[in-house]
Amino acid sequence: MAENGTNGTNGQGYVGTRTIRPDGVDKVTGRARFGADFNLPGQLIGRVLRSPHPHARIVRIDTSKAEALPGVKAVITRDDFADQSSEFIPAGEMMMNYKDVVRNVMAREKALYEGHAVAAVAATSPHIARKALKLIDVTYEVLPHVIDVVEAMKPGAPVLHDDLFTVGVEPKPDKPSNIAKRIEITLGDVEAGFKKADVVVEREFKTAPVHQGYIEPHAALASVSEDGSTELWCCTQGHFIVRAHCARLLGLDIAKIRVTASEIGGGFGGKTVVYLEPLAIALSRKAKRPVKMVMSREEVFKASGPTSGATVKVKMGATKDGKFVAGFAELKYQAGAFQGSPVQPGVFCAYAPYDMENVKVIGYDVVSNRPKVAAYRAPGAPISEFAVESVVDEIAKKLGLDPIDLRMMNAAREGTKAAYGPKFGPIGLEETLNSIKKTEHWNTPLRKWQGRGVASGFWFNIGGETCASLTINEDGTVSLMAGTPDIGGLRAALTNVVADELGIPYDKVRPIIGDTGSLGFTFLTGGSRSAFSGSMAIVEAAKQIKAELCARACKLWEAKPDQVEFKDGAVRPLGALAEKVKPMTVADFAKVAGKTGGPIGGYGRINAQGAGPSLGTHLVDLEVDPETGRVTILRYTVAQDAGKALHPAYVEGQFQGGAVQGIGWALNEEYVYGADGKLQNAGFLDYRMPVASDVPMIDAILVEVANPKHPYGVRGVGETPIVPPLGAIANAMENATGIRFTELPMSPPKVLKALKERGATAR
Amino acid sequence: MVLIGNLAQLTGGVAEFQLSATSVKHLFQQLAELHPAIGPHLDEGVAVAIDGQIYQDALFEPIAPDSEVFLLPQIAGGAAPATRR
Numbered sequence: 001m002a003e004n005g006t007n008g009t010n011g012q013g014y015v016g017t018r019t020i021r022p023d024g025v026d027k028v029t030g031r032a033r034f035g036a037d038f039n040l041p042g043q044l045i046g047r048v049l050r051s052p053h054p055h056a057r058i059v060r061i062d063t064s065k066a067e068a069l070p071g072v073k074a075v076i077t078r079d080d081f082a083d084q085s086s087e088f089i090p091a092g093e094m095m096m097n098y099k100d101v102v103r104n105v106m107a108r109e110k111a112l113y114e115g116h117a118v119a120a121v122a123a124t125s126p127h128i129a130r131k132a133l134k135l136i137d138v139t140y141e142v143l144p145h146v147i148d149v150v151e152a153m154k155p156g157a158p159v160l161h162d163d164l165f166t167v168g169v170e171p172k173p174d175k176p177s178n179i180a181k182r183i184e185i186t187l188g189d190v191e192a193g194f195k196k197a198d199v200v201v202e203r204e205f206k207t208a209p210v211h212q213g214y215i216e217p218h219a220a221l222a223s224v225s226e227d228g229s230t231e232l233w234c235c236t237q238g239h240f241i242v243r244a245h246c247a248r249l250l251g252l253d254i255a256k257i258r259v260t261a262s263e264i265g266g267g268f269g270g271k272t273v274v275y276l277e278p279l280a281i282a283l284s285r286k287a288k289r290p291v292k293m294v295m296s297r298e299e300v301f302k303a304s305g306p307t308s309g310a311t312v313k314v315k316m317g318a319t320k321d322g323k324f325v326a327g328f329a330e331l332k333y334q335a336g337a338f339q340g341s342p343v344q345p346g347v348f349c350a351y352a353p354y355d356m357e358n359v360k361v362i363g364y365d366v367v368s369n370r371p372k373v374a375a376y377r378a379p380g381a382p383i384s385e386f387a388v389e390s391v392v393d394e395i396a397k398k399l400g401l402d403p404i405d406l407r408m409m410n411a412a413r414e415g416t417k418a419a420y421g422p423k424f425g426p427i428g429l430e431e432t433l434n435s436i437k438k439t440e441h442w443n444t445p446l447r448k449w450q451g452r453g454v455a456s457g458f459w460f461n462i463g464g465e466t467c468a469s470l471t472i473n474e475d476g477t478v479s480l481m482a483g484t485p486d487i488g489g490l491r492a493a494l495t496n497v498v499a500d501e502l503g504i505p506y507d508k509v510r511p512i513i514g515d516t517g518s519l520g521f522t523f524l525t526g527g528s529r530s531a532f533s534g535s536m537a538i539v540e541a542a543k544q545i546k547a548e549l550c551a552r553a554c555k556l557w558e559a560k561p562d563q564v565e566f567k568d569g570a571v572r573p574l575g576a577l578a579e580k581v582k583p584m585t586v587a588d589f590a591k592v593a594g595k596t597g598g599p600i601g602g603y604g605r606i607n608a609q610g611a612g613p614s615l616g617t618h619l620v621d622l623e624v625d626p627e628t629g630r631v632t633i634l635r636y637t638v639a640q641d642a643g644k645a646l647h648p649a650y651v652e653g654q655f656q657g658g659a660v661q662g663i664g665w666a667l668n669e670e671y672v673y674g675a676d677g678k679l680q681n682a683g684f685l686d687y688r689m690p691v692a693s694d695v696p697m698i699d700a701i702l703v704e705v706a707n708p709k710h711p712y713g714v715r716g717v718g719e720t721p722i723v724p725p726l727g728a729i730a731n732a733m734e735n736a737t738g739i740r741f742t743e744l745p746m747s748p749p750k751v752l753k754a755l756k757e758r759g760a761t762a763r
Numbered sequence: 764m765v766l767i768g769n770l771a772q773l774t775g776g777v778a779e780f781q782l783s784a785t786s787v788k789h790l791f792q793q794l795a796e797l798h799p800a801i802g803p804h805l806d807e808g809v810a811v812a813i814d815g816q817i818y819q820d821a822l823f824e825p826i827a828p829d830s831e832v833f834l835l836p837q838i839a840g841g842a843a844p845a846t847r848r
Contacts, residue, residue, distance in 0.1 A: 088808060168769045183769050344768075344836055421767040421833035422812035460838045462819065527838075609818050709816065 013500035015712055018649040021492040022511050023263070032263045035219030035235030036294045043221065044073055044122040046276075046283050046293035047129040049136050050303060051111030051118050054369040054677030055145035055158060058107060058118065058138065065135040066121055071128035074287035075136070076279065077119045078108045082251060096273070100338035102249055104372050105278050111140065112160055112337035113369050114678045115302025117275075122283040122291045145369040145677040149334045150311055152178040152368040160337060160367050180339030181365040185347055187419045193326025193358030197317025201394045205387040206743040207726070208670035209309035209334060212376050213661070213689050216265025217300050222280035223290040230257040230284075234277050237267040237485055238524020242277050243516045249278045250285070257281075260515040261485040268661070269375030270305055272526050301682035305374025306671060308333040308341045312387040314350075318395050324410045327351045327419075331363040331384055336372035341365045342380030345460070348420040349723075350384035352458040353429055353615060354392075354410045359419035369677055375526060377658060378459040378719035382665065382726050386744070389455035389727025394740065403454050403731070404437045407617070412458075428641025428705035429456060429615040435639040435701045436617045442637075449624050450634065451736025456617045457723025461716030462527035463608030467519040468537035470498060470545060472600040476587025478502060480538070481514040483522025484530040488657070488718060489650030496646050497535045497712070501542035502586055503569020520605055528716025531646055532611055537604030539711050544602035549589050552596045557581050610709025614717055616640030618659060618724035622732045629752030631667055631733070633694070639701035643715030652700035655721045659698045662725025664690045668745050688747075764790065767835040770809070773801040787811050788822040790832065810837045 026032040063075040084098035102108070107116045119136050123129040144158040151157055157178055165173050168182035194200060220234040230252065236242050239259040247254045264271065276293040284291040295304070310333045317326040329350045335341035343363035351359050361384075396403040411429045418424060436442055436454065446452055471479040480498050484490065491511040499506045523529070546566040553564050553571040563577045570583040593600050621635040638655040645651040668688040672680045681687045706713030726744065733741050739754050764780045771778040775798070784790035790811070795802035810819045812833040818824050819837055826832060 168772065170772075181769075185768050345838065347768075348835075348838070421765060421835055422817065423815040423831070425815050460817070462838060464819070607820055609821055609824070610816060 014496040014506050015500050015646050016644070016648065017496065018647065019492055019496055019506050021489055022495060023486060023491055034216050034265050035262045038221045038233040038262060039292065040221065040223055040290040043290040043292050044124060044283070044287055045126045045129045046120055046122045046280055046291045047126070047133055048117045048279065048299070049119040049133045049138070050299070051107060051114060051116040053111055053140055053142050054114045054147070055143040055160070056111045056140035057143060058109065058111060059141050060139040061119060062137040063119060065137065066132040069128065069132050069135060071124040072121055072132045073124065073289060074122040074283045075119060075132070076282045076286060078106050080282050081106055081249060083108070084249070096340055097338070098248060100340070100372070101245065104338060105249065105275060110143070113371050115299065115371060116337070117279070117303065120279045120283060122287045146178070147368055147370060147673045147677055149309060149332050149366050149368060152366050153332065153364065160369065164339065164367065178367045179364055180335060180367060183344060183347055183363045184361070185420055186360045187356070187417070188358035190326050190328055190358045190360040194317045196319065196325045198320040199395060199398050200315065200317045201391045201398065202315040203387070203391055203742055205312045205314065205390065207310050207312070207383050207386065208744055209306040209370065209373070210376070210665045210669040211301060211306040211687065212266070212268035212270035212374070213664070214266030214268060214270060217295040217297060218271070218276050218304060219294040220276040220280040221290060221292045222277070222284040224281060224284040224288070226288065228252065228256050230281055232257060232259045232277060232281060233262055234259065235262045235264045235271060237264065237271045237487065237526055239485065240483065240516050240521050241272065241524050242274055245274045246278050246281055250281055258515055258517045261513055264485050264487055267487055267525070268377050269379060269526060272524055273305065273374050275304055297684065298682045301687065302679055303371055305336065305372055307376035307379060308335065308373050308383065310334065310383045312384060314387045314391045316388070316391045316395060318399065320399060322399055322401050322406050322409050324354055324356050326358040327356055327388070329361045329384060329387065331361065332366055333363065333380065333383070334370060334373065335365050335367050336370045337367060338372045339365055339367055341373055342375065344380070346380030346384040349381035349458055350388050351419045353412055353456045355412050355416040356410070356419065361419065377661065377722040381457065381459055381723050382662065385457050385723050386726035386730065389724065390730050390740070390742070393453070393727070393731040393734065404433050407456055408433050425612060426705050426708060427613055427615055428703045429617070431703045431705060432456070432615060432617040432639040432641060435703055436619050436637060439619065439637055441619055441621070441635055441699065446621065449626060449736055450621060451624070451732040451734065452619070452621050453728040453730065453732030453735055454617065454619050455724040455727030455731060456615065457720055458613060458615050459528065459720040459723060460613050461532065461611040461719070462529050463533050463611045464523040464527070464529055465521055465607050466533040466537045467522045468534055468541055468604045469519060470538065470541045470602045472545065472586060472590050472593065474590055474593070476504070476585070476590040477508045477510065478504060480509055480511040481518055482511065482534050483514055483519040484525040484534055485513055487525050488654055489647055490525070490530050490534065493531045493646040493650060494534050494538055497538050498542070501539060502545065504586055528614070528718040529608070529611065532710060532714050532716050533606070533608035535646060535712060535714060536608045536710065537606050540604035540606055541602030545600060548600055549586070552589060553584055556596065610707070612643055612707030612709060612715040614641050614643070614715045614720040616720045616724060618728040620725070620728045620732050622729065622736060624733070624736045624751060626755055629748035629750070629755065631746060631751060633663055633696060635696055637699040637701065638721055639703055640717060640720055641703045641705050641715060642717045643707040643710065644704055644713035645702050646712065646714060648702060651702060651717050654718045655700040656698040658719070658721025659725050660690050660695055662722045663695060663729065666726045666729040666744055666746060668747050670745050670747070764832040764834065767833055770801065770804065770834055773804060774798040784826055786822070786826055787818065787824045790826060808837050810835050
């Protein structure tokens with residue numbers, strides 16, 4: 001295998017080698033253009049007026065003074081957006097309802113969280129825009145608020161939506177509540193299963209909502225011409241989705257809007273929805289000038305989606321030899337101000353890593369006066385699997401079993417029936433457990449106040465609609481156009497595939513991310529789908545090119561189709577023909593393209609199916625400071641099934657990034673609300689995310705159990721790595737202190753309090 | 764064919780069916796004829812697992828005579844059909 005940063009093949013092709021990322025130079029020199037880097041002549045600056053109240057009826061909005069301020073070119077409010085009917089659609093990684101989306105981008109009847117957009121202005125300078133916001137007179141009727149998920153579920157809690165009646169319960173409720181939905185999955189007979197158990201562990205867990213924490217704030221630049229033609233530049237995980245949402249919210253034909261995705265400074269699911277984009281277009285349409293909007297970090301925290309905080313009950317039973325015989329869980333997930341938490345995948349994933357005959361999981365989707373949650377890497381799974389993995393570890397301890405052996409004994413494998421229905425195809429959980437057990441890390445002794453934890457995790461992965469085009473240029477180089485924004489090295493991974501499919505050098509391929517006018521609808525970068533689906537679309541496009549080249553060769557050589565084949569970058573004559581003509585490379589065909597039929601290209605348009613689940617196992621060592629409660633991560637190893645790593649360095653990067661985000665979720669990150677319902681830590685100084693100096697180098701072990709449904713065996717890898725860290729770290733904390741921490745984050749104050757209360761001593 | 768999660772609430776609590784569909788499209792048609800209430804939910808937001816493999820938005824996917832089929836809520840993502848109107 002080639003080392004990092006070389007563009008050589010491994011003798012068998014580029015797939016599986018660590019080629020230099022095509023966008024790398026621009027990223028390290030500052031030339032790459034992110035959302036806020038786009039500007040147009042004559043642009044205005046847009047700013048949003050946000051609710052200071054967590055829950056308030058909007059009685060009246062008077063914008064007359066702001067509109068009269070010199071330099072103000074447009075003001076928009078709820079009146080500038082037509083109401084939408086109630087209709088759920090899959091969007092990003094979760095379901096959404098346009099009736100809620102139109103209310104989230106601009107409050108209508110009520111402001112439902114602190115930071116909820118109430119009005120927006122476009123002005124000739126930031127100073128005038130800010131001044132204009134102060135001149136907008138909003139009359140609020142402040143209402144009681146509710147922040148906590150359990151409080152929000154109680155009878156008598158302030159109700160956010162008068163038309164929200166719990167779905168999934170019988171009889172149908174006659175009163176509205178904050179419980180949007182109850183869901184349940186059942187496999188076997190869980191009560192009968194518990195009767196067979198020799199040991200039963202039951203625990204309740206609590207997790208805090210955490211933000212995706214992308215370093216680049218949301219940004220959008222819109223320009224609407226007099227005829228309604230709209231150009232939009234924005235940082236997003238899916239510009240085709242942005243186009244669709246904006247068209248719907250603003251009553252525009254999709255063809256009228258062209259969206260270009262900027263480079264993206266992280267998304268992690270949080271940039272699969274729209275916030276500023278429809279506002280910028282609405283302002284530009286009104287002002288008839290370009291409008292640029294960029295969120296502050298405070299706005300990102302207060303008004304863009306985190307993932308849910310939750311309360312989770314888990315009860316598991318096992319026989320004395322370690323076989324899991326029953327698992328129950330009850331999940332209560334915060335959705336934020338509008339329904340649609342990731343509780344459904346949380347329910348499905350809770351016991352997915354294990355082969356169990358009796359499982360019952362119940363989930364509740366609950367609204368409260370917080371920003372609407374957005375997808376965050378494996379939405380919902382880290383929460384439920386944290387709880388289950390903690391209990392699995394406790395069972396191991398009670399039974400005196402090695403925690404890896406216990407997981408191995410119960411591991412889901414090919415043919416295992418998942419609690420959510422279908423049987424698994426080939427999956428690699430056992431291989432990841434074996435890999436971890438063989439590491440030097442697993443066998444290294446620990447010192448006082450140090451602990452070691454292990455946990456496994458599961459995520460489904462998806463495919464979806466995807467387009468990619470390949471164009472053979474006049475000199476034989478190739479232009480690759482993909483429709484999914486490159487967040488984690490996608491261009492390098494796809495270029496490896498193009499080079500191998502067409503048998504040309506990696507450096508002869510130039511990958512770009514096309515705008516919405518350049519390709520057919522392409523779903524977003526999310527669901528761990530972009531490398532999986534994009535490479536399938538490329539294989540399809542390359543197949544067309546190879547067929548075309550073979551057809552042209554047949555015409556040039558006056559041969560029959562069975563006398564030629566495309567192999568190793570050239571159309572080759574077979575049999576007796578080989579003695580008469582020489583093979584023609586892609587570059588040879590490029591030279592004669594005009595004479596042989598015109599430009600050569602392929603266009604892959606697929607709805608990719610066959611995404612294989614990815615399972616992983618994480619191992620962590622940490623040290624607890626008994627004087628301060630601070631936890632230091634000493635060592636961390638990730639083993640995950642990638643199916644086939646198109647580009648190992650960026651697969652490892654996904655493993656490492658997921659682990660680090662999980663470390664933050666486990667140890668420090670949380671939204672802190674005051675009694676007034678206002679967020680108190682809307683900035684990176686007070687919302688503590690891990691930085692490079694907080695974590696060691698994360699060791700990554702690539703396990704490759706091929707996905708038989710993909711031409712190269714690829715599985716999505718981006719989301720699974722954030723699933724195990726929460727449980728692994730909680731298990732390591734127990735190992736270090738003897739205390740089972742059930743509430744996240746395990747921040748220094750909580751750890752110190754627990755150590756003092758329980759008189760903990762080092763293991 | 765087995766309905767997972769809350770989908771059985773749309774079929775009067777019946778979760779298991781013996782159907783003779785040859786494709787996802789036929790499966791949806793037969794199920795909607797038996798239980799009209801589930802019809803609108805089959806258009807959007809439902810994934811189909813055929814012999815362990817999950818398909819989303821795949822009306823023409825064939826179903827073999829002895830296939831084991833599950834209907835479940837869409838896992839994550841999927842297209843955005845409502846935006847096409």
